[in-house]
Structures are given as C-alpha cells and as structure tokens.
Amino acid sequence: MFPVTDDARDVVAALERYMATGGVHIRTNARVTALSVHPTLLSGVQVALGGETIPADAVVLATGGASWPRTGSTGDGYDLAAALGHSLVPLRPALVPLMVEEVELARSMQGVSLRNVRLTAYRGRAEEIDPALTPTADFGRGCGPRRPPKGVIESRMGELMLTHFGLGGR
Ligand SMILES: Cc1cc2nc3c(=O)[nH]c(=O)nc-3n(C[C@H](O)[C@H](O)[C@H](O)COP(=O)(O)OP(=O)(O)OC[C@H]3O[C@@H](n4cnc5c(N)ncnc54)[C@H](O)[C@@H]3O)c2cc1C
Numbered sequence: 001m002f003p004v005t006d007d008a009r010d011v012v013a014a015l016e017r018y019m020a021t022g023g024v025h026i027r028t029n030a031r032v033t034a035l036s037v038h039p040t041l042l043s044g045v046q047v048a049l050g051g052e053t054i055p056a057d058a059v060v061l062a063t064g065g066a067s068w069p070r071t072g073s074t075g076d077g078y079d080l081a082a083a084l085g086h087s088l089v090p091l092r093p094a095l096v097p098l099m100v101e102e103v104e105l106a107r108s109m110q111g112v113s114l115r116n117v118r119l120t121a122y123r124g125r126a127e128e129i130d131p132a133l134t135p136t137a138d139f140g141r142g143c144g145p146r147r148p149p150k151g152v153i154e155s156r157m158g159e160l161m162l163t164h165f166g167l168g169g170r
Helices: 008-021 076-083 103-108
Strands: 032-037 045-049 052-056 113-122 152-162 166-169
Touching: 032 076, 103 166
Parallel strands: none
Antiparallel strands: 032 045, 045 052, 113 152, 152 166
16 A cells, blocks of 8 residues: 555654544553463453563554564564464465566566556466466455466456566555
C-alpha cells in the first residue's frame, strides 16, 4: 500500500497525530522481553520491559514479522505469543522480489513502473512457453481451487516495477 504522497513518513505522522489525540504514551527503544498472565486468575498481563514490569489489562501484540531484523522485525512477537501458549505455524516469506536471468535488460528499464499488468510464472524455459496459455484470471495460492493452465505456476494482475536485478511489486 502506498500513501498518495508516495512518502512513508506521512503514514507515521498520521499515526502519531492520531495517538496524540488519544493521549497515548509512547516509549521508544524499549524492548519487551516477556509477557506473562497470572496462571490461575488468567486476567491482566505483566509486560517485562527492560528492568521493569508494567501491569496491563490487555496487550496488543504488534511486533511485525521476521523479515528484516535490523528494522525491528526480529520475530520477537512469535516467541512472546508462544510463551503465552499460542500455537504458531511455520514462517514463510510471503512477498519477494524476482531476480531474472535477463538482468541487463531489467537494468536498462530500472525504475519503470507499470500498472494493471499480468505477471505469470511458468514451469520450464522461456523459449518453451506458449503465450496462448497466458491465463486471463489469477491463479495460485489464495486464488481458490481452479486448476491453472498447463505449465502455469502462478499468475497475478497488479503493479510491477523493473529494478536493477529484475522485478519488484508495487
Ligand atoms: C524491504 C521491505 C519493503 C517493503 N515495502 C513495502 C511497501 O512498499 N509497501 C507496503 O505497503 N509494505 C511494504 N513492506 C511491508 C511493510 O513494511 C510491513 O507489512 C509493515 O511494516 C508491517 O507493519 P507492522 O506494524 O505489523 O510491523 P512493523 O512495521 O515491523 O512494526 C513492528 C514494530 O515492533 C517493534 N518490536 C518488535 N519486537 C519488539 C519487542 N520485543 N519489544 C518492543 N518492540 C518490538 C519493532 O521494532 C517495530 O517497530 C515492506 C517490507 C520490507 C521488509
């Protein structure tokens, strides 16, 4: 998702304004190391933060995923949730850029952004692809039980950006 200004800082500023109107107190550089619920009362949550413990009526766990630890998505949330007894499903990358063999061609068009294009991944080599098999509807995970045309792995309509290594999503 992109704000109309194309600047992620506007999203942060909007959220900060919203929190300010609600009187939210923000603590930065404060890593939650544990959450605990009283074993018998099962109400109230103790939040371990640095050297202190903060009692809370409820906790919203919004620690992000595990995609890029340096930016804060360390995967801590999974450990915190598991310690509270939640079950976890194995992690998988959900959205990744594609590197192409024709890297020079991609680089020559770096920065070109296209809307409403269909991207189809086929099994096999490019010269073996029959363009007549290009689907007219989305196929792949989350697209329902329809069988894709022969050789098609996945097909999606959306926005596409050419990058210095291949294809990125937009
Ligand atoms: C390279 C890259 C490019 C992306 N590009 C786009 C894009 O163009 N458009 C788009 O819509 N999405 C994009 N995304 C996806 C988007 O960044 C995420 O979907 C979104 O940030 C998830 O928001 P979140 O609030 O769930 O988690 P996050 O934004 O990860 O926020 C989680 C926060 O929790 C904090 N935290 C974690 N553990 C603890 C702890 N133990 N104690 C205290 N705080 C903790 C983290 O420091 C972080 O600040 C991109 C992601 C990546 C990695």
